[in-house]
Amino acid sequence: MSRDYYEVLGVPRDADTQTIKKAYRRLARELHPDVNDHDPQAEEKFKEATEAYEVLCDDDKRRIFDTYGVDGLRRGGGGGGAGFEGFNDLSDLFGTFFGGDIFGMGGRAPAGPPPGADVAVELVIDLKEAAFGVTTDVEVELMDTCRECGGAGSKDPSAIRRCVDCDGAGRRRSVRNTPFGQFVQMAPCPTCRGTGETITDPCPECRGSGRAMRVKSLSVDVPAGISDGQRIRLTGQGAVGGRGGRPGDLYVHVTVRPDPRFERQGDDIVYIQPLTMVQAALGATVSIPTIDGEEEVEFRPGTQPGETRVLRARGIPHLRGRGRGDQRVVVNVMIPRNLNQKQEDLLRELEECCGADHYDPKPEGVFHRLKNFFTG
Ligand SMILES: [Zn+2]
Ligand SMILES: [Zn+2]
Numbered sequence: 001m002s003r004d005y006y007e008v009l010g011v012p013r014d015a016d017t018q019t020i021k022k023a024y025r026r027l028a029r030e031l032h033p034d035v036n037d038h039d040p041q042a043e044e045k046f047k048e049a050t051e052a053y054e055v056l057c058d059d060d061k062r063r064i065f066d067t068y069g070v071d072g073l074r075r076g077g078g079g080g081g082a083g084f085e086g087f088n089d090l091s092d093l094f095g096t097f098f099g100g101d102i103f104g105m106g107g108r109a110p111a112g113p114p115p116g117a118d119v120a121v122e123l124v125i126d127l128k129e130a131a132f133g134v135t136t137d138v139e140v141e142l143m144d145t146c147r148e149c150g151g152a153g154s155k156d157p158s159a160i161r162r163c164v165d166c167d168g169a170g171r172r173r174s175v176r177n178t179p180f181g182q183f184v185q186m187a188p189c190p191t192c193r194g195t196g197e198t199i200t201d202p203c204p205e206c207r208g209s210g211r212a213m214r215v216k217s218l219s220v221d222v223p224a225g226i227s228d229g230q231r232i233r234l235t236g237q238g239a240v241g242g243r244g245g246r247p248g249d250l251y252v253h254v255t256v257r258p259d260p261r262f263e264r265q266g267d268d269i270v271y272i273q274p275l276t277m278v279q280a281a282l283g284a285t286v287s288i289p290t291i292d293g294e295e296e297v298e299f300r301p302g303t304q305p306g307e308t309r310v311l312r313a314r315g316i317p318h319l320r321g322r323g324r325g326d327q328r329v330v331v332n333v334m335i336p337r338n339l340n341q342k343q344e345d346l347l348r349e350l351e352e353c354c355g356a357d358h359y360d361p362k363p364e365g366v367f368h369r370l371k372n373f374f375t376g
Helices: 005-009 017-030 042-056 059-076 090-099 127-132 277-282 341-353 366-375
Strands: 119-126 134-145 160-162 171-178 181-188 197-199 211-222 231-234 250-257 263-265 268-276 284-290 293-299 308-311 327-334
Touching (some): 017 042, 042 059, 119 127, 119 134, 127 250, 134 250, 268 277, 268 284, 277 284, 293 308
Parallel strands (some): 119 250, 268 327
Antiparallel strands (some): 160 197, 171 181, 231 250, 263 268, 284 293, 308 327
């Protein structure tokens, strides 16, 4: 390496030790493998930064470097790479650094027994259930408490002994030396795998783990107003953890089966009401389905295609807060086809006596409403 150590750490030439230390810590954090999954050079860069740190924090080496550069250090370093006396095993140092949690970035090996896994399950409900809520059962296969031993892991509960390696704590201290001094790490005890106990007579069903796979039926309260694709979290209802570990969560992914009659837009329901040409012209009262029953709606004579009627608060209840969305009823006017001679004659007669003043070529708002309907 013939790099400029000041450049490597990104510090000015007159930086004091404190600044150099800070710069090194920042770099080490950036090169943390949890952050830098895809940088294969992270370890190389870390070595380089460590070398720079070592040299610049040592008054003698820094003076040599300032005067003669890296070559000066090589000549005067007395064997081996410059400034590496204390770090023969760099990858070990790397592991010490990043395996622990000295930067508070979340350790990879939390102390204590392993927590249970989160489990996901799909639930399909219909639109009415989504609108008004439903309490239903879901079947889910997950790691559950062993029924044979009640989760103790031992055939005979009195045969459980305290782990001698960790004295029942489930964790063990390990001390590592690093450039910043000693770091104490707490790691799960490998002997008892964090439980603090030794089982001398393991349960044959779960072989001492206290857990077994089984299909479980769980009750789910689906709140009124839920939408397709939303999920419900049941805290602590996922897989059970290792003995003493906290359970995972159960995520219920909700799929709302579409209702061919209705189109849901947020908490509003859009419904298309077909009227015959004659019903639209003469006016009509029709019974319209809503998510909770029928409703009579009167259309005035001369109703135009695309006209919209709003049935207030007949849509989906709001998931948060009170009230409901609306149901928007959009009129579609149906034109008859396959007419016989008599029907054709009647329509021609109508056309002859029905002048332009009976028609509105651009009924107010129709196109606007259509646009609204299609774009929501
Ligand atoms: Zn068991
Ligand atoms: Zn132990």
